[in-house]
Amino acid sequence: MxxxxxxxxxxxxxxxxxxxxxxxxxxxxxxxxxxxxxxxxxxxxxxxxxxxxxxxxxxxxxxxxxxxxxxxxxxxxxxxxxxxxxxxxxxxxxxxxxxxxxxxxxxxxxxRPKIVADGLKDEVFDVTNVGTRLSPMEFHDMAQQDDVIVVDMRNSYESEVGHFQKAICPDVSTFREEVEIVVDQLQNQKDKKILLYCTGGVRCEKASAWMRHHGFSDVNQLHGGVIAYSHEIKKAGLPSQFIGKNFVFDDRLGERITEDIISHCHQCGNPCDHHTNCTYDPCHKLVIQCDVCAEKYEGCCSDDCYHKFAQEKDSTAEGKVEVKVETEI
Missing domain, CATH: 3.30.70.100 (Alpha-Beta Plaits)
Incomplete structure (x- = not known):
């Protein structure tokens, strides 16, 4: 089998x-x-x-x-x-x-060597010394306080379509970049109450341990991540502090949490929060693209990719025609 x-x-x-x-x-x-x-x-x-x-x-x-x-x-x-x-x-x-x-x-x-590709050397810090796990309701209440720092531990392509209203959202594309930038950016605020969150909670396990290793004294994390938070807030009938979409790593590429559209089409700039992968396979870049641009560029992320994609289509079509003619002859 x-x-x-x-x-x-x-x-x-x-x-x-x-x-x-x-x-x-x-x-x-x-x-x-x-x-x-x-x-x-x-x-x-x-x-x-x-x-x-x-x-x-x-x-x-x-x-x-x-x-x-x-x-x-x-x-x-x-x-x-x-x-x-x-x-x-x-x-x-x-x-x-x-x-x-x-x-x-x-x-x-x-x-895999790790369940999350974090780029960190586990032997240099105690990965079990994690932050305080907060229930969604605890996180909801604390996130609204003035004396806390809320940090989005996801990549920028995730936070650009949805995030907690007062969160710091670093412009990064990898988890390793994220933890290093956050530690550096908050170096002078190690005694502050830090609230971390991610999609389902797994990245915050390592991130909170990393921050504690670097001397942050009051690190907290949203247990169950944005997914758990959304369920509990809806059940309680409370307005969500997380606005927009929650990016997910499957073919859906996002779950709508609130009706807010906080991002824009990467091509025309109109309000949009729909992620898609560039149709031109050698590129396959993840972009935000509105319906108008998706039709105009046939799902491609740029003029360059669109022209290459069109050329490939024309070439394939010509090849099929030639084969058909030869068969008929």
Whole structure:
């Protein structure tokens, strides 16, 4: 039996569109010692593949980090099984805020050196010395106080479409850049109350430990991240301090938390918060693009990519015509 996907993109899309059931998207993580990541990887792949689960899962000696699409009728079985896996009992599950069932096309389970590519050397600091975990309601109340510093621990392409109203949002593209800039920027405010947040909470585990290692005395983190916060705030009927969209790392590329559109199309500058990947494959750059520009540039991020994409299309079309003519002759 093959323990990996063997279908192409078109087959995967056809398989998903043919389904007669609903799916739900869930994410979870845990830092826990895993003796044999490869063995666990194979066991989980077999079980989840049998249940027609899709998603992206990273397993390392330090733990597990997963974002998954689970058939709705298997959701209870999925959780029940996870409870039997050593180290996974009582796993906090973050269910999607907005879910169209199209978050993933296939199941990918990989063994990695780390469950988050943070670029940090774990041996130089105590990764277990994390900040105080705040419930969504605790974070909501504290974030509105004047004497706290709220820090977005995500990349700039995430924070540009949505963030907490008073948050510091560093202009970075990697987690390693983020933690270094935050420590440097707040060097003279080490006694202040620091509130960290990210998508689901996993990046804040390492970020808070890194900050404590550098002498910050009052580091706190949003437990469960923006996903958990949104659920709890809606349940309580309170106005969200997080505005806009929460960027997610699956095919949806975002969940709307509030109706605020705080970003702009990268091409025309009109209000927009829809992320897309450039249609021209050699580029595939992640950009914010409005419907008008998407039609005008056929999903390409720039004039240069659009012209190259058009040339490739014309070349492909010409090739098909030639083959057809030769066949008829």
């Amino acid at each position: 093959f323990l990996h996907n063997r279908l192409g993109p078109s087959e995967l899309k056809a398989r998903l569109s043919a389904e007669k059931f609903q799916r739900c998207t869930v994410s979870f993580y845990r830092y826990v010692k895993i003796e044999n990541p490869q063995e666990l990887r194979d066991e989980l792949y077999l079980y989840w593949d049998h249940m027609q689960c899709y998603g992206r899962v990273y397993i390392a000696h330090e733990g597990i980090n997963a974002q998954m699409s689970v058939p709705e009728h298997f959701a209870d079985d999925f959780i029940t099984h996870l409870e039997t896996v050593p180290g996974m009992k009582n796993m906090p599950m973050k269910w999607a805020v907005e879910d169209d069932g199209l978050s993933f096309l296939k199941l990918v389970v990989k063994v």
